[in-house]
Amino acid sequence: MADRRSRPPLHPGAWWLWALGLGSAATRTTNPLLLGLLLTASAYVVTVCRPDTPWSRSYSAFLKLALAVLVVRLVFVVVLGSPIPGTHVLLTLPEVPLPHWAQGIRLGGAVTAEGLLFAWYDGLRLATLLVCVGAANALASPSRLLKTLPGALYETGVAVVVALTFAPNLIADVHRLRAARRLRGRPDRGLRGLLQVGLPVLEGALERSVALAAAMDARGYGRTADVPAPVRRTTAALTLGGLLGVCAGTYGLLTAAGGTYGVPVLLAGVVAAVAGLRLGGRRSARTRYRPDRWTPRACLTAASGVAVAALLVLAASADPADLNPGVVPLTAPALPLWPAAAVLLALLPAFVHKEPS
Amino acid sequence: MIRFENVSVTYDGVAEPTVRDVDFMVPEGELVLLAGPSGVGKSTLLGAVSGLVPHFTGGVLRGRVTVAGRDTRTHKPRELADVVGTVGQDPLSHFVTDTVEDELAYGMESLGLPSAVMRRRVEETLDLLGLAGLRDRPLATLSGGQQQRVAIGSVLTPHPRVLVLDEPTSALDPAAAEEVLAVLLRLVHDLGTTVLLAEHRLERVLQYADQVALLPAAGAAPLLGAPADVMAVSPVFPPVVDLGRLAGWSPLPLTVRDARRRAADLRERLAALETRDVPAARETPVPVAESPATPETPVPVAESPAPAAVPRARRPFRRLRPAPAPAPAALSAPAGPSPASPSPIRPASPSIPFLSGPPAEARSLGVRRGGVQALRDVDLTVGPGETVALMGRNGAGKSTLLNAFVGLVAPSAGTVRVGGSVPHRTSPRDLVRRVGLVPQEPRDLLYADTVAAECAAADRDARAAPGACRALVSELLPGIADDIHPRDLSEGQRLTLALAVVLAARPPLLLLDEPTRGLDYAAKARLVAVLRGLAAAGHAIVLATHDVELAAELAHRVVLLAEGEVIADGPTAEVVVSSPSFAPQVTKILAPQEWLTVAQVRRALG
Numbered sequence: 001m002a003d004r005r006s007r008p009p010l011h012p013g014a015w016w017l018w019a020l021g022l023g024s025a026a027t028r029t030t031n032p033l034l035l036g037l038l039l040t041a042s043a044y045v046v047t048v049c050r051p052d053t054p055w056s057r058s059y060s061a062f063l064k065l066a067l068a069v070l071v072v073r074l075v076f077v078v079v080l081g082s083p084i085p086g087t088h089v090l091l092t093l094p095e096v097p098l099p100h101w102a103q104g105i106r107l108g109g110a111v112t113a114e115g116l117l118f119a120w121y122d123g124l125r126l127a128t129l130l131v132c133v134g135a136a137n138a139l140a141s142p143s144r145l146l147k148t149l150p151g152a153l154y155e156t157g158v159a160v161v162v163a164l165t166f167a168p169n170l171i172a173d174v175h176r177l178r179a180a181r182r183l184r185g186r187p188d189r190g191l192r193g194l195l196q197v198g199l200p201v202l203e204g205a206l207e208r209s210v211a212l213a214a215a216m217d218a219r220g221y222g223r224t225a226d227v228p229a230p231v232r233r234t235t236a237a238l239t240l241g242g243l244l245g246v247c248a249g250t251y252g253l254l255t256a257a258g259g260t261y262g263v264p265v266l267l268a269g270v271v272a273a274v275a276g277l278r279l280g281g282r283r284s285a286r287t288r289y290r291p292d293r294w295t296p297r298a299c300l301t302a303a304s305g306v307a308v309a310a311l312l313v314l315a316a317s318a319d320p321a322d323l324n325p326g327v328v329p330l331t332a333p334a335l336p337l338w339p340a341a342a343v344l345l346a347l348l349p350a351f352v353h354k355e356p357s
Numbered sequence: 358m359i360r361f362e363n364v365s366v367t368y369d370g371v372a373e374p375t376v377r378d379v380d381f382m383v384p385e386g387e388l389v390l391l392a393g394p395s396g397v398g399k400s401t402l403l404g405a406v407s408g409l410v411p412h413f414t415g416g417v418l419r420g421r422v423t424v425a426g427r428d429t430r431t432h433k434p435r436e437l438a439d440v441v442g443t444v445g446q447d448p449l450s451h452f453v454t455d456t457v458e459d460e461l462a463y464g465m466e467s468l469g470l471p472s473a474v475m476r477r478r479v480e481e482t483l484d485l486l487g488l489a490g491l492r493d494r495p496l497a498t499l500s501g502g503q504q505q506r507v508a509i510g511s512v513l514t515p516h517p518r519v520l521v522l523d524e525p526t527s528a529l530d531p532a533a534a535e536e537v538l539a540v541l542l543r544l545v546h547d548l549g550t551t552v553l554l555a556e557h558r559l560e561r562v563l564q565y566a567d568q569v570a571l572l573p574a575a576g577a578a579p580l581l582g583a584p585a586d587v588m589a590v591s592p593v594f595p596p597v598v599d600l601g602r603l604a605g606w607s608p609l610p611l612t613v614r615d616a617r618r619r620a621a622d623l624r625e626r627l628a629a630l631e632t633r634d635v636p637a638a639r640e641t642p643v644p645v646a647e648s649p650a651t652p653e654t655p656v657p658v659a660e661s662p663a664p665a666a667v668p669r670a671r672r673p674f675r676r677l678r679p680a681p682a683p684a685p686a687a688l689s690a691p692a693g694p695s696p697a698s699p700s701p702i703r704p705a706s707p708s709i710p711f712l713s714g715p716p717a718e719a720r721s722l723g724v725r726r727g728g729v730q731a732l733r734d735v736d737l738t739v740g741p742g743e744t745v746a747l748m749g750r751n752g753a754g755k756s757t758l759l760n761a762f763v764g765l766v767a768p769s770a771g772t773v774r775v776g777g778s779v780p781h782r783t784s785p786r787d788l789v790r791r792v793g794l795v796p797q798e799p800r801d802l803l804y805a806d807t808v809a810a811e812c813a814a815a816d817r818d819a820r821a822a823p824g825a826c827r828a829l830v831s832e833l834l835p836g837i838a839d840d841i842h843p844r845d846l847s848e849g850q851r852l853t854l855a856l857a858v859v860l861a862a863r864p865p866l867l868l869l870d871e872p873t874r875g876l877d878y879a880a881k882a883r884l885v886a887v888l889r890g891l892a893a894a895g896h897a898i899v900l901a902t903h904d905v906e907l908a909a910e911l912a913h914r915v916v917l918l919a920e921g922e923v924i925a926d927g928p929t930a931e932v933v934v935s936s937p938s939f940a941p942q943v944t945k946i947l948a949p950q951e952w953l954t955v956a957q958v959r960r961a962l963g
Contacts (some may be wrong), residue, residue, distance in 0.1 A: 051493075186818060217434045219464045
């Protein structure tokens with residue numbers, strides 16, 4: 001708390017760039033040592049830098065989700081077998097005979113160390129990616145990120161933020177109403193209980209949404225400034241034309257014949273759409289209270305994430321064997337020195353963010 | 358500043374207009390209190406000022422409402438946002454962002470104020486409302502009073518010239534309510550803001566009002582005037598006015614201080630009475646057994662099996678002493694128009710199940726929730742027929758204690774028992790026969806589409822004879838049609854329906870969480886009569902409440918909680934009299950004599 005008061009929080013975009021950089025670095029490797037290093041680095045930064053808000057508590061939820069993903073992946077390998085040819089059989093489950101039309105599917109059978117290890121590497125990669133998204137969530141809530149949208153998209157952004165708070169409220173309502181079922185002498189657990197509170201919960205959520213909409217309207221949400229008609233028309237033309245250009249350009253890029261016109265049309269479309277959005281922003285008279293700025297610290301944070309991603313992409317193309325250790329034959333993965341040093345760059349935010357004591 | 362010209366509002370699908378012929382003006386810089394029984398259209402009038410009625414709610418508004426010269430017909434709520442600030446009943450549903458500072462800035466952002474102005478006003482508002490220490494806090498973690506102050510602050514920052522508030526203090530404990538009112542007063546005095554507010558708890562706000570606009574009945578034209586004049590004819594009034602009317606003071610006193618200065622005579626008269634029959638008023642300040650002692654209803658308490666079963670109950674027989682004076686009917690109607698069913702009911706007396714322990718017992722109870730010690734070392738025993746009021750500030754652990762008694766939270770230390778069984782280990786079907794809780798939001802208990810279906814379901818849940826719940830409803834709430842939707846009932850009617858649903862299982866222990874939130878004085882008087890009847894029939898009742906007047910009327914014992922610990926536990930008179938914030942108005946006026954309610958004084962005077 002003291003930390004936040006003395007310094008404004010970092011731009012949420014910086015945290016998201018940093019975390020997504022780490023995430024894309026994780027997709028480049030299956031080396032458990034590198035992944036472990038990535039996980040540790042991101043977890044360290046989260047513990048040092050996260051603000052004291054309800055959002056930041058979502059980190060543990062993401063950790064649990066990642067663990068669940070890992071466990072599910074392993075269970076599938078044990079039950080359904082693995083395509084990895086392995087010789088080290090750990091245990092043999094009774095195999096369920098399946099009819100011939102289910103060829104290629106196996107239930108039970110031998111579980112090999114190679115298969116398990118491969119699944120573990122693969123699952124760990126996905127889990128790391130999830131934890132990185134969780135880190136972004138904890139460090140800068142999505143609602144703060146949405147606030148940095150350009151003016152023309154502001155109202156959509158608010159709608160998304162309100163929708164985001166809908167889910168936690170809904171869960172709180174379900175808890176409350178299931179508790180109330182107990183007061184009526186009905187069982188408060190089980191699926192039936194959940195289904196019976198469904199309607200009241202939705203009713204409550206709807207009522208709350210209407211109340212919030214009324215409050216927002218009364219506080220000036222959706223006020224518009226007068227814009228001269230020509231500007232309005234130009235805005236509409238630019239936005240529509242831009243979107244059409246983007247569609248046509250993308251189509252051109254994807255078809256074989258359109259290689260020549262694809263890129264220029266796409267670029268023109270993007271430029272027109274951006275210009276339309278900027279002009280559209282004039283309609284909204286909003287200003288922003290203490291907008292997040294791209295301070296040097298924010299730039300450093302974002303740069304460290306991008307650097308980690310870029311270096312691992314480079315390393316993956318230069319030396320794929322180190323980053324994706326084989327499982328046949330079984331070997332202990334080695335820690336590649338340079339990629340590991342690159343991953344350590346991800347710790348930078350923890351040091352630039354720290355309060356000088 | 359606000360001008361109503363022949364305004365009437367008719368909602369869609371309703372034949373009669375909700376408010377009719379409203380024609381008055383609120384001058385600039387005044388604090389005007391909108392008073393009246395519930396259901397007369399106070400919220401509709403408030404909504405009409407901010408333009409939410411009819412732009413948001415639908416319906417037809419005839420006549421004209423102008424605010425600072427702007428006609429609400431041609432201006433949508435968002436276009437009035439810079440002159441009118443509106444705070445609804447529930448601050449949580451008002452919040453758009455998630456931290457205090459952002460919430461304060463939100464309205465200014467919408468209006469497009471320059472960044473430097475916003476920065477300055479946020480800081481000013483943080484200081485004005487005493488929120489500086491909370492600026493970074495997430496809104497969901499604030500207490501009720503803090504949330505209400507943030508909600509007021511969030512509409513203040515655009516510097517509106519009019520502030521409209523719907524029941525700003527109903528959900529707050531006495532201290533937090535005073536905090537909020539002090540802020541409003543400061544705005545009126547320092548910034549010249551015009552304030553229009555509706556409130557049921559007149560005892561809290563009447564003294565601050567410059568004028569009172571009274572809506573005497575649904576569809577009746579409002580009456581605007583000086584508080585003392587309006588109170589002389591109002592159907593709703595706080596205890597201080599009731600006492601003033603009783604003593605025949607004119608003009609009526611509006612504050613405790615006014616009343617005290619006039620009360621020397623009354624105190625002498627009462628003192629003289631008291632020396633004549635001491636035990637009457639002193640020892641049984643809230644003599645529950647007196648209400649069934651009225652001639653038409655014989656005392657059922659002694660026949661009830663429950664007291665005999667529990668010899669350990671703290672003061673089981675004190676109440677049984679026959680009342681020295683026959684209780685007048687006024688006992689059940691401390692305020693205004695007497696409720697429709699004056700006779701106290703005792704629906705459950707014949708068949709309260711025999712139990713092996715006191716209805717409620719907690720021993721060194723500790724509860725931890727989400728890393729917070731919500732309750733610590735709480736000892737509380739409630740005997741049959743006893744009414745206990747749990748009081749304390751928002752977040753002191755009152756609701757948690759009630760939840761522990763119904764098994765919604767498991768104790769982390771100590772034991773809790775209801776009628777000898779452990780609530781969180783008892784199956785819900787058995788538990789309803791031991792304890793019933795009416796939650797803060799009675800609607801949570803109601804699932805069905807009609808009152809009849811709700812009652813049928815309640816009978817099934819409680820394994821009671823078919824029709825038992827419906828009979829209770831008819832008794833507690835005469836004139837409710839079978840096919841009405843529970844959502845269309847008024848706040849008080851819904852509470853009573855939930856109470857009937859809970860009572861269908863005839864639980865010996867009845868718990869109520871904030872039962873008077875949103876109730877007007879008449880509905881409250883009815884509730885008091887009903888609960889007295891139940892207590893007389895042997896039900897143990899525990900109320901968690903902020904309403905000191907309710908506690909004074911009903912409770913034998915008051916338990917004060919702070920930070921999850923019991924800090925006081927004793928007879929109502931002792932606990933309440935010694936506390937400046939929990940003392941009811943009558944106590945403050947007649948101190949050092951220990952009177953709690955106007956009904957007692959009226960009875961003593963004969």
